[in-house]
Amino acid sequence: MQPTxxxxxxxxxxxxxxxxxxxxxxxxxxxxxxxxxxxxHRIRFGNGDDVLCATSGLWNVNLGYGNPAIxxxxxxxxLECSYSTLFRQWNAHAEEAAAALLGAAGEDLFARVxxxxxxxxxxxxxxxxVRQTQILRQFPEKQLIVALxxxxxxxxxxxxSLTGEDLGQRIYGVDQKxxxxxxxxxxxxxxxxxxxxxxxxxxxxxxxxxGTGAYPVPTDxxxxxxxxxxxxxxxxxxxxxxxxxxxxxxxFASTRWSQGPDVxxxxxxxxxxxxxxxxxxxxADIAELFVASGSVxxxxxxxxxxxxxxxxxLATLSEFMRLDALENGVRVARQLDSALNALxxxxxxxxxxxGQGCFRALEVIGxxxxxxxxxxxxxxxxxxxxxxxxxxxxxxxxQLIPSLTYSEVxxxxxxxxxxxxxxEFAAVGVSHD
Numbered sequence: 001m002q003p004t005x006x007x008x009x010x011x012x013x014x015x016x017x018x019x020x021x022x023x024x025x026x027x028x029x030x031x032x033x034x035x036x037x038x039x040x041h042r043i044r045f046g047n048g049d050d051v052l053c054a055t056s057g058l059w060n061v062n063l064g065y066g067n068p069a070i071x072x073x074x075x076x077x078x079l080e081c082s083y084s085t086l087f088r089q090w091n092a093h094a095e096e097a098a099a100a101l102l103g104a105a106g107e108d109l110f111a112r113v114x115x116x117x118x119x120x121x122x123x124x125x126x127x128x129x130v131r132q133t134q135i136l137r138q139f140p141e142k143q144l145i146v147a148l149x150x151x152x153x154x155x156x157x158x159x160x161s162l163t164g165e166d167l168g169q170r171i172y173g174v175d176q177k178x179x180x181x182x183x184x185x186x187x188x189x190x191x192x193x194x195x196x197x198x199x200x201x202x203x204x205x206x207x208x209x210x211g212t213g214a215y216p217v218p219t220d221x222x223x224x225x226x227x228x229x230x231x232x233x234x235x236x237x238x239x240x241x242x243x244x245x246x247x248x249x250x251x252f253a254s255t256r257w258s259q260g261p262d263v264x265x266x267x268x269x270x271x272x273x274x275x276x277x278x279x280x281x282x283x284a285d286i287a288e289l290f291v292a293s294g295s296v297x298x299x300x301x302x303x304x305x306x307x308x309x310x311x312x313x314l315a316t317l318s319e320f321m322r323l324d325a326l327e328n329g330v331r332v333a334r335q336l337d338s339a340l341n342a343l344x345x346x347x348x349x350x351x352x353x354x355g356q357g358c359f360r361a362l363e364v365i366g367x368x369x370x371x372x373x374x375x376x377x378x379x380x381x382x383x384x385x386x387x388x389x390x391x392x393x394x395x396x397x398x399q400l401i402p403s404l405t406y407s408e409v410x411x412x413x414x415x416x417x418x419x420x421x422x423x424e425f426a427a428v429g430v431s432h433d
Contacts, residue, residue, distance in 0.1 A: 038065040041403055041410055043390060052389040054414050056401045059211070059242045059359075060273025062329075063319055064403045070274050073315035077307040086115060086305045093310035100317050101266075101279060104251055109260045111284035114297075115277070115305030119241035119267040120154025122278040123205070125299050126263055127158045129282070130203035130235045132297060136289040142202040142234065146193065149181045152211045153239055162205060165212060184217050187224035194228050203235040203263075208253035211242040213395045214355035219258075226259045235286075237263040241278070245269030246320065246329045246404050248357035262286060271312035272319070276303060279313075329404030332411060333357045336400070339415045349422050350397075358404055364397040364422075367429040371396030379428070384421030389414050 020028040031046035038057075041064050044050045056062055063070075077093060084091035098113035114129075116122040127145055134142035147153060151164035160169055161176045169176060180197070182189040184206075194201075204225060209216045229236055238254040238261035245251060247269065254261050263286070267278035290297060303309070320326065333356075340353040340360060351371075352363040366376045377393050384391050384398070392399040402414065 040064050040066065041406060049385065051385060052410060052413055052417065054389050054400050054402050055392045056269075056358075056403050057273050058268070059247065059401050060268045062245050062247065062269040062358075062404050063272045063316070063323060063325060064405050067272055067274075067315075067319060069319050069322075070272055070312055070315040073311040074274060074308045077311035081307040084307055085302065087300050091305070091307055091310070093307035093314075094305040097305075097310035097313040098279075100314055102281065104317055105264060105266075105281055106255065106260070109283065110264065110281040112282045112287040114280040114282065114299070115301070115309070116267075116280060117276045117301050117303050118154070118156075118278055119239075119265065120156040120159040121301060122241070122265045122267060122280050123153045123162055123239065124156050124158035125280055126203070126205070126237055126265060127162065128299060129263070129280070129286070129297060130237065132295070133235065133286050133289060134202045136293050136295060137233070139233065141200055143178050144180055144197060144201045145178060146180045146182060146201055146204040146234075148206060148210065148217070149183045150210050150212060150215065151181075151205075151207050151239075153205065153207075153241075184221045186218075187221050190221065190224060190228070194232065198228065198232040198234075201232060201234040203237050204229075205237040205239055206261075207239045207241075208243045208257075209248055209356055209359055214359050214361035214399055216354070216356055222257055226257075229259075235262045237261060237265065239265045241265055241267040243359065245316070246326045246357070247359050247401075249326075249330060249333065251320075251326065253356070270316065271309065272316045274316075275309045275312045277309045277312065278304075323405060325404045328406075329358050331408075332402060332404060332406045335408060335411045336360055336402075339411060343415060343418065347419070347422055349426055355400075358400075358402050358406075360400045361394045362397045362400070362418075366425075376425075380421060380425045383424040383428075384417055386424070387417040387420030389417035389421075391418070 016029060018029060034046035035043055036046055037044045041053055042050060043053045086094060094115065101113055102110050114125060116125050131143055145162065147162045147164050149164045153159045153162040157174060161174045161179050164181045180193060182193055206217060240252050240254060243253040244266040250256060252264065254264065262283045264281040270279060271277045344350050344353055349364050350362055351365055353360060355361050364372050364380065366372045372380060380398065381391060381393060392401060
């Protein structure tokens with residue numbers, strides 16, 4: 001049974017206090033975009049819509065909303081030790097969660113966990129860590145950090161510089177002098193950069209599947225990257241904020257790589273979206289440099305690694321096993337494969353699909369026969385919402401990020417909603433802008 005919600009907020013009230021993200025203020029705070037409650041795989045909006053969620057919140061809720069075991073674990077930790085900092089001390093909850101996380105990611109690859117509070121902050125942390133590591137290796141000239149064009153690593157100042165999409169970095173004075181971006185469609189740009197500046201590169205940060213658009217990074221590109229790591233000694237960072245915790249199939253997508261990364265970033269699914277949390281896993285080689293030199297890594301976040309956060313991580317890992325979430329996610333992915341192939345074959349508006357596991361994207365063309373953007377994308381999202389599901393916008397189409405715990409019936413419901421939304425979209429014929 002869905003928990004009741006105790007709040008004075010009414011669905012017919014138009015809020016004006018919250019400044020929402022990534023929208024003009026003139027378009028925010030409508031009842032139709034205000035979430036009243038969420039449970040299982042459904043979300044309820046302020047206008048009364050009760051729809052199937054195919055976004056996992058924001059790639060977060062891999063096990064569905066309102067997981068009782070995670071909620072109870074956080075509640076218990078708040079009663080036992082409501083707060084403890086990691087500034088110059090540690091807490092038992094954080095240690096237990098870190099050990100469990102290393103076990104889940106691979107103790108043969110990683111030795112230490114640095115806690116953070118978001119994927120953006122964790123990328124900031126990593127940019128400092130890799131530069132200090134290269135100084136400890138006696139390579140102070142290695143200051144450049146490379147990311148992929150089209151990548152998304154966050155919007156704080158460091159991570160914003162690393163993000164490979166143009167999202168207004170110049171407007172905000174984001175410093176990108178020590179950042180480089182390359183495409184991953186082939187290894188040509190990477191080879192050219194290495195020939196020119198390989199000895200100055202501290203690290204290369206890679207999303208195994210680009211979070212914007214669900215583009216898997218090609219295996220050939222990764223193999224070339226590993227070859228250059230051997231030659232130039234840079235650090236490879238797997239940014240698994242979006243792909244971690246079963247999103248693409250395995251617990252972490254980088255376990256499919258032919259070689260492991262030196263650093264792994266995880267967030268989102270780390271606590272099933274229940275806490276503001278992230279974690280950076282580092283190799284033994286990196287940790288041992290700091291031990292041997294007695295160096296201090298200057299980073300800290302007030303809410304990082306609190307007992308409640310650690311309890312949420314432990315409970316999430318436990319629930320993954322109890323629910324057999326990875327295997328269920330593979331089953332959902334197989335059903336997605338069939339449904340996506342059928343939709344692409346039967347609907348002329350859908351030209352292609354891509355992605356891995358429970359992380360997919362559909363390419364959609366509009367009335368003018370070109371990939372949808374702007375108003376077209378917005379109208380399609382609204383059409384699918386009216387048909388019963390909430391999906392996410394993507395470049396030239398939409399993205400599907402269902403929970404790993406979807407049932408077969410829910411996958412069918414999702415594609416019935418998408419088909420219904422596409423029919424309305426085609427009938428109305430929204431103009432391209």
